[in-house]
Amino acid sequence: MKKILVPTDFSACALSAENYAFFLAKKTDAEMVFLHIINTPVDWSKLSKEQENLFPDTKKAISDAKVHLNELIHKAQGQGIRSSKLLVYNNGNIKIHEFVASEHIDLVVMGSHGQYGFKDHILGTNTYSMLRRSKIPVVVVKENNTMAKLKTLVVATNLREETGHAFKSIETLAEVFGAKIKMVYVNTPTYFLETNDIKQLGREYLREYANYEHEIEVIDAFKEERGILQYAKNIDAEGIAVVTAGKSDLMQYFSPSITENLIAMTDLPVISIRK
Incomplete structure (x- = not known):
């Protein structure tokens, strides 16, 4: 892992994500890229210095953003972490995922507020957009997260072929x-399978996609989110990983809405990887 993108609006919510990203950067020796997108009433890059004075509030916001970004750079330097910054002027509809390819990003770490209701209580709409569009792993960190460790990672799986390659990515990321990966399959009334069938699916799935031996815990629950969270609590996990895919008739287990509900319902960092 070479680069971690940390979008920030300098709020308390973003601070938790920043701190967790510092922890991950130290573990992986990755460079941190701090991104702040500031909305401007006009195309700021085309204004002269005199014209900028016509927008005093925007000018001050830009000045404050530069100060905050420099503080993050100095904080990274103090911890021996390589870092860079991006201040982007947006008078249109710029999205964070646009910078992933151009900056050669390997991982995105973003913040989420603690309230239930993911779509309405989030670090802007960009976190929501990233979960649905990002082709690289996205780590979502809750506002009140103080945890700076990741020894046990719950990986929720439906043991379907279409999630196999994403599971390989999760396994690599955990390494x-x-x-340590702890796999869980939640058996719900809607998609009920007999235990022997689940075990057989698990053996075939791991034989095809896993590089290491894993046990798959089967949890019975009415809802997938409840089963995942109960298992994570039972084993004192420090994080949850899920494969996010578009909804289908086959199974909506890993639909974006499930991932978003998990984020809203748990204080643990959630790693989302699209299949």
């Missing part, structure tokens, strides 16, 4: 983070 980089030095985390």
